[in-house]
Amino acid sequence: xxxxARLESVYTGNRIAGSxxxxxxxxxxxxxxxxxxxxxxxxxxxNGGLTTKMAKTPIRxxxxxxxxxxxxxxDAALLMAAPETEADVLIYELEDFTPPDQRPRARELCxxxxxxxxxxxxxxxxxxxxxxxxxxxxxxxxxxxxxxxVMAHAPDAVLLPKVAEPEHVDDLDREIARLEKRxxxxxxxxxxxxxxxxxxxxxxxxxxxxxxPRISGCVMASEDLAADLGAERSPDGxxxxxxxxxxxxxxxxxxxxxxxxxxxxxxxSGLEADALAARRLGFKxxxxxxxxxxxxxxxxxxxxxxxxxxxxxxxxxxxxxxxVGSGRAEVDGSLVEVPIYLNAKRLxxxxxxxxxxxxxxxxxxxx
Numbered sequence: 001x002x003x004x005a006r007l008e009s010v011y012t013g014n015r016i017a018g019s020x021x022x023x024x025x026x027x028x029x030x031x032x033x034x035x036x037x038x039x040x041x042x043x044x045x046x047n048g049g050l051t052t053k054m055a056k057t058p059i060r061x062x063x064x065x066x067x068x069x070x071x072x073x074x075d076a077a078l079l080m081a082a083p084e085t086e087a088d089v090l091i092y093e094l095e096d097f098t099p100p101d102q103r104p105r106a107r108e109l110c111x112x113x114x115x116x117x118x119x120x121x122x123x124x125x126x127x128x129x130x131x132x133x134x135x136x137x138x139x140x141x142x143x144x145x146x147x148x149x150v151m152a153h154a155p156d157a158v159l160l161p162k163v164a165e166p167e168h169v170d171d172l173d174r175e176i177a178r179l180e181k182r183x184x185x186x187x188x189x190x191x192x193x194x195x196x197x198x199x200x201x202x203x204x205x206x207x208x209x210x211x212x213p214r215i216s217g218c219v220m221a222s223e224d225l226a227a228d229l230g231a232e233r234s235p236d237g238x239x240x241x242x243x244x245x246x247x248x249x250x251x252x253x254x255x256x257x258x259x260x261x262x263x264x265x266x267x268x269s270g271l272e273a274d275a276l277a278a279r280r281l282g283f284k285x286x287x288x289x290x291x292x293x294x295x296x297x298x299x300x301x302x303x304x305x306x307x308x309x310x311x312x313x314x315x316x317x318x319x320x321x322x323x324v325g326s327g328r329a330e331v332d333g334s335l336v337e338v339p340i341y342l343n344a345k346r347l348x349x350x351x352x353x354x355x356x357x358x359x360x361x362x363x364x365x366x367x
Contacts, residue, residue: 059123059156062191062216062257064353065089066301067294068287070127070262072097074105079113083120087294090117091125094146095161097289103129103142107149114153125193126150127159131171144175151179157191157216162224164201166211169194173212190214193259197221198228202243202250209254219287220247222261235270237263237277248281260286268296275300284350303351311344318344 069087071079072094082090092113098106110126117124128146147158160172169192176190192214196205202225209218222240223233231239244260251258260278263271263286275297278286286297303311314331318341321329328337336344 060088060121060357061353063284063350064357065123065217065257066285067297068125068219068259068285069291069294070097070287070289071291072106074098074102074109076109076112079109080116082291083117083122085291085294086298087122087288087291088298089123089125089157091127091159092150093127094142094150095127095129100142103146107146110150111153114150114155118156123156125157125159125191126155127161127195130160130162130168131175132168147172147175148179151176151185151190152183154183154185155190157193159193159195159219161195161221162197162201163194163208164196164198165204166207169208169211169215173214176214188214191216193217193219195219195221196247197224199225199243202247205247205250206254209251209256215256217257217259217285218247218251219259220244220261222264225261233264235265235267235274237261237274244278245281248283252282257285258283262287262289263293264289266290268292271296272300302354303347308348308351311347314341314344315348 065088067087068089068091069082069085070091070093071082072092073079079092092106092110094103094106114124114126126146128150129143131143131147150158158172158176160168163169172192176192177187179185180187180190192212193216194201194208196202196208196218197220201208202220205218209215220243222237225243226233226239229239229243233239237244240261248258248260260275260281260283263274265271271293275286279301284301286301288294288297310332314329314336317329317331318336321327321336328335330336334340
């Protein structure tokens, strides 16, 4: 594929294009109603109370999930090799990336695939088809068949495409609870991650994010959203700039981690620029549809030694200034006040949390 080419072939689904305890300060950034007490024993019951059961294997906390890789199709070897990409979250994509005639086989493979991914310490997720009729033939039937099959294998998270109303999440939450009961899973242990792919969904992101305590993140799409807007796609993503900013704002207001849309070209420089643009907006996570993109996203969304050094100098200077009665300090010619100081502290805390994460079986983030 030529440098800078679009990733159209990835959409055929035939190639590859745990929660650990975190520092208390990091927990302040978690969704306001957590699904589980990470690393603990308490879980949500049907009426919102707590019951004591064995917690499932700890997985990477939502706020530390930087790269979300979508992988479809029925090539077992490629699916099993997905952890080699080093993506924090692996998503078996049963919607657009898996043709309808391959979906029954994909459902059969799902158990082995998810088990294999979990053994590496990856977050193992599945994106099902919509549970409501989106205008395509048998869409809702495929969605329910997908969910029924995959829930038997206890996915860490279920991603729902084309969420445009809070009621879409309500329907999924209800079906997941029913299947958790059927399969003997801890009620509330399955996360939900809505996919916002339509203009109406962007306008309701805040309400969607608050529609279920299972929601641990929210993903914004690129291609479907651009098509819905009638926008012309470009590598710099300028046509989606407002949507990206609004999406992140609404997720943040709801206390839910926002996951940026994928970069659907192949050039590494464009990917890095796009990931940096997302980081400047405040995103801490980004999805991708090509395995090679995961490592770049992880690098861009992990603070560098230079950034850590500056943050520590800001913290030190501001705290020394406070001790002598001043409300601000100067670092590298810039005035440091409370908001900058707090951002510096968050950066250092996040860095420590990332560095201390070893995953389910000892996988550690690369420096």
